[in-house]
Amino acid sequence: MLRFLVRRLLWMAVTLAAISFVTFVVIKLPPGDYTSTVIANAEARGQDIPDSQIAELKRHYGLDKPFMVQYLTWISGVVLHGDLGQSFAWNQSVASLIGNRVLLSMVLSIASLLFVWAIAFPIGIYSALRQYSPGDYVASFLGFIGMAVPEFMLALVMMYVGFRYFGQSVGGLFSPEYADAAWNLGKLLDLVSHLWVPIVVVGVAGTAGLIRITRANLLDELHKPYVATARAKGLPEWKLLLKYPVRMSLSPFFSTVGWLLPGLISGETIVSVVMSLPTSGPLLLGAVKSQDMYLVGSFVLILSTLTVIGTMLSDLALAWWDPRIRARFQKG
């Protein structure tokens, strides 16, 4: 098992190195660089920036150096000093810029994840056990609607309803009076009263999808012979269903749980833009548009790291959950 872990960790390092390089190449691919954005902004204001000043800017940001030098400077900073570089547009270190938002992103994502699980698993299991019952049809119907309605649409409707009928301030995570206040109980309650809207908006599609997946997985298991054996042993129906087929049906779920990790900080971008939530998604979108390359590069690197770690965690979770997988890991 230890050998397996060490080998996996080594592969993770190789994968991340490759990803960081490819990311950097992709960022540099479009014509122009951050100075193009500066020039465009200046022109939009009716100003003209002299060539000497542009050259000065390029030197300042290190954009005049060869590609490999830029990459190596950045990546060695990341690896050796944990320094993610500067954001041109915000004129701040990337770390402080992202750090502010990542916390809120994670609060939102984890809350909506719990919301999804708490609702989808019981409904999915019920749907499978009572296949073709009225309850199953209702769940399927609502599930398809949930999957079909775009999130931004749902966000707009919920904001309208919140404002029109509950008098809530629209968008954001805080009411204006708390936005810049220090943390206290009032601010926390204010956050909670705002947070449920994005949680529901973000969670609806996920809930709908997970209901369908849980139902399908469980239906595959329900009529296997080992369920008949358990029934023949005299186990009460609900007990045997939860112990045997439901447990088996969750294996595919564990193999995908790791993919949720990167989603925790990058997901929900569109919803965040629509509802003007101070999460990390909109920041990434803006950075890509203005070719703020170290910000984008660091973002992608963090997401990749989370993906790779998530995959590893989900393999470990699966090994913990399913003895067949565990046996295979121990052999290899």
Next chain:
Amino acid sequence: MALPLLEVRDLRTHFELEDGVVKAVDGVDLTVRRGRTLAVVGESGCGKSVTARSILRLVERPARIVGGEVLLYGDESAGDPEDLLAANDRRLRQVRWADIAMVFQEPMASLSLVHTIGDQIVEAIRLHENVSKAVARERAIEFLGRVGIPDPNRRVDSYPFELSGGMRQRAMIAMALSCRPRLLIADEPTTALDVTTQAQILDLLQDLQEEFGMAIMLITHDLGVAAQVADEVAVMYLGEVVEHGPATSVLTEPKHPYTQALVRSVPRLGQRGQDRLAAVRGSVPPPYERPSGCRFHPRCDAFMAGKCDEIVPVRVRTDDTDVACLLYGEGER
């Protein structure tokens, strides 16, 4: 003759499908005697397995038990038998495994792959007896050893996928015996195993029967298996029992033309190579259309026109065997 332990009377289990009703089991009568082995034989699709599952009411939608009685007799001193089809769920769960246990065809699929063998046996014991986990585990180890699993102290913590097919079926048998049932229903227990393992498992079942004194109902399509272990044989065709009697009589002097054809179709060692193997003529009719009169008449060599296709034969005692055939008795129009 030993007293009856289980009597199945006029059992009917139908599959209610969108295209119509398939009468998989349609009036089955069987008797299993105390401490004896009854083999239920017949072609695929004749309703053997559905009969076995109906006894413990294990059939699932779209199958439904629509009629009949499954009578389980108590101790010799006890009075009237109890009809399992009329029992409430609670009572039925008590009977399952404690009185009647089952072994299924595919040992890989019938055990949960994500629970250890010990866990699954201990669960069965503790469902029916008020014993501690430690005691139940001791008994699980004892039974695993008894069914011939080497190193049972270690194997009790194995998962089914870590064992060979034969070992898995032994573990399944150990689990079935763990509550010392009075009847063991074995549904094609050796079909998924190779011939050597098959013989070992059959020997084991016979040894265990002697040791524990339980009755066995063995479902098989293999007349050789039936001949090896059965005291009595019931032959099924299209959801009915057509012949029921002592194994020696049924297998050596079969009365029903279907049983005769089945016995002829078994290859024998020493049979001359150029002889064609006799098969039962024709094939099983489509499930939605049961033939009128005697259901076997379209395939029967002794077909009597105007009689077999109109009159439904009733089972009559001929020598020591019950036969449902118009050659031996009358029937109902």
